[in-house]
Amino acid sequence: MSVHGLVLLGILFSSFVTGVAIFFLKEENHRTRTWLNLLGAGLKLILVAALLWGTYRGQTYSLTLEFLPGIDFALGADSNSVLFVTLSTVLWFWTTLYAVGYLEHSPNRSRFFGFFSLCVTATTGIALSANLVTFLTFFELLTVSTYPLVVHRGTKDALGGGRIYLGYTLAGGALLLLAVAWLHSLAGPVAFKARGVIQSLAAGHRVELQVIFVLFMLGLGVKAAILPLHGWLPKAMVAPAPVSALLHAVAVVKAGAFGIVRVVYDVYGVETASELNVLQPLALAAGATIVYGSIRALFQDELKKRLAYSTVSQVSYIVLGVAILSPVASIGGLVHLVHQGLMKITLFFGAGNYAEALGIHKVSEMNGVGRRMPLTTSAFTIGALGMMGTPFLAGAVSKHYLKLGAEESGDTWAVWILTVSGLLNAAYFIPILWRAWFKPPSDPHPAPGSAKRTEPPWALVVPPVVTALMVIWAGLFAEQPFSPLAWVKLVAQREFGH
């Protein structure tokens, strides 16, 4: 085991050990728990930075342990993993800070932060998996460690939402297991490799590979909330705000999308997949989800539900980018993996702040909220504008590449979908912004408080402001080195070899 392998292990353990340690802390040990949390998150950031730098300079990282007969438990860092691991680590740091502030006085905090850390361990594990079985392991670990977070409040609603979440994701996991096992029985152990590993089988096992691909998409599509499989996502909104933020921007939904990226690029390979005619249906499903999610979002009065349907729609941008056969589109899709994360986490931080400071849960209650919570609302606005595709913000960059790619590959319908969805995004975000900034506060707000400024404590304000700034940075400096876009171009180069 080399030092480089240890970096990978360190990235996993920095949150795993933290999580386990936190389980054993007494509820009252607020200070110790907070320090442990931040220590873990900080350490992980440093290690990921080292990984990023190393990978940039061409260093390879890998680590294998004996696992199943003939199959290793393998970790590695290619440019795809680095993209996802950086995203989740950076956002985890801010979410942890936010969660510490958010759950200040609620019960069962040790349990919460314990599972919170395990959840991030699983997510980084997914990012760093180097073969399918390892990926599956962390994918299931993610399901399991997120369940306690979803039902954290322990109310009837929460437990109900948790049950639905578990039902969907475990069924998806079973399909994924079947897909992995089946592919294994055809191809032997499958390690991820740029441009795919099963080209040689494509001729002899055409139908089987097609069915396996469908199974993969069904299994991963549950988490990525692709159209008929999205039912759990709005229900899981009962979770506390930091969990929703994590679920939508970093962990669960992203894990599904990232899995699809892996399977299409690094298991099947884009060329083989398109040869098997499996990408077109995937693109159509993604397109349908984009429009459907946006339309459903229009009719939600509950803020978090509106954001949830917006996620359903936005995550399929990633899938669409992957499924359209064009390097430019995949740049758009992959960069949206990062951009959507930044924007959506900002929005959820904002929604959480409204609920926490003023007891606002519905869009109809948001009149004049901008004047009372200017910092939060500014961050929220940047997130929303980004989602709509306003120029110079992150969302516009992804959409630009997606549209270019769709035109390049001749999928004009996709261009239309993106345009329509952009309009719909505006239709459900602009009313919120209008109410927040331009309508007079319709007092009394559900929660007591003066009509003056009532920003929540700094731990709740700093994270959305920081992530909003990142949204601007990712948009304004997209063409500079060290932006998400620059890295994604590197990935696309490897996958398409131009």
Add this chain to the structure above:
Amino acid sequence: MALLILAPLTTAALAVVIPRRGRGLAFVTAVVVGAAVTGLFRELRDHGVRIHQVGGWGAPLGIDLRVDGLALLMLCVTAGIGIAVALYATRYFASNLNLGQNRPQEPKDEATHRDYYFWPIFLFLWTALNALFLSADIFNLYVTLELLGFAAVTLVALAGGPAALSAALRYLTVSLSASLFYLLGVGLVFGQCGTVDLPSLAAQRESGPALWVALGLMTGGLITKAALFPMHFWLPPAHANAPAPVSALLSALVVKGPFYILLRLWFEAFPTLLTPAVTQGFGVLGAGAILWGSIQALRQQRLKLLVAYSTVAQLGYLFLLLPLCSNSGGGGMAWSGALMLLGAHACAKAAMFLAAGNILHVTGHDRIQGLDGFARSLPMSAFAFGLAGLSLVGLPPSGGFAGKWLLLNAALTQGQWWWVAILLIGGLLAAAYVARVLTHAFTHLDGEATVRHALPRIMEWTPLGLALLAVLLGFASDGAARLLEVGAPALAQAAKGRMEP
């Protein structure tokens, strides 16, 4: 090798004479057996199958003891679970606990009595198990099976109270009649072949109606004892009414004994008779067990009954070994897969029953409806229950996953689709009944949390340790598969299932 039988036997006898030293004697046994198993492991790894001729007589005349990969795995599992249960029991029987029924404190001497009775019988059970796994002929297997049955019944009766006693009585009746069937079969085989030694039987390659009748009788007796669906009816009451450490022993080890004999019988003595009809038949029963057991588990109102029905379901997986190991290709995978499941289930189920025992102790009942918020008062037990659940569901990296993965691969390689479906559905059903219990762990209770009970530490740590073991067992699966190859029957070797990368 003989030490594995003699050590627990001697201490069991001593424990009868000096009951106050039961705990100490169990400790000595644990150390000796642990060391002996480790020694055997080394020998096996370096020299392959080991045979010990008791008294130097040798097969047809004397008694042979034999260890191959399978036997060693069973011995290891028995030692592991035995040691864990013994640790747990030191405090369980010492502190005055409610057992089974929701009874108030009982007189001190009654508890002491129970403590006095438990240790000798426990050690005796251990003796019977070790002897069973070491036996190399079908008559000795009968003797050890009978010993095992008696020890198990007595342990169930230990709980006292009408429910436990009637369950024990039912268990006794079933166990005795099943043994009789088996013995009858052994008699017929001896009449037909003139030997009861496993290798000699295999060499004869006999067949014919009498032999089929004999095999039918033996198999019938064995599947009744192994509680294979639809002969599982005696298991849930017996396992649910026994004291927690006993439930753990029964579910983790005792029912695996007859399954082990079944494997020896079919794969070693009469492999030629393993026709597709026979193996698929076993598979159908196993599938029935998985579905029926899981659905029953979903419908139970009491925690221990739920766990007991889960045992019925999990035993079903083991029998999928037969259809998946008798075909061409992937036989080795199925063989090690099912046996890995066996080991993982032993750890997970013991953990679950011990955790359920803690819950029962603290809440005074085990009605699932009334368990709201039990994670507050018993966080470690709740954790143990959840982790054990992971292995039962078959989520990676647990031992349960490793086993299922191998079975799944064997089924896919052989194109036996129906078993693939059963494996996946079984996992989801298991998830449903585990989640049903865990949901209550997270239910929010108004007001202050129930006081955290001062349960002896060892009683909290033992189930957690076992559950962790079950979850991490997947990482040992490569080694276990290699071990199981030692002396594996021809069918399991036929298609060297280990795929090289």
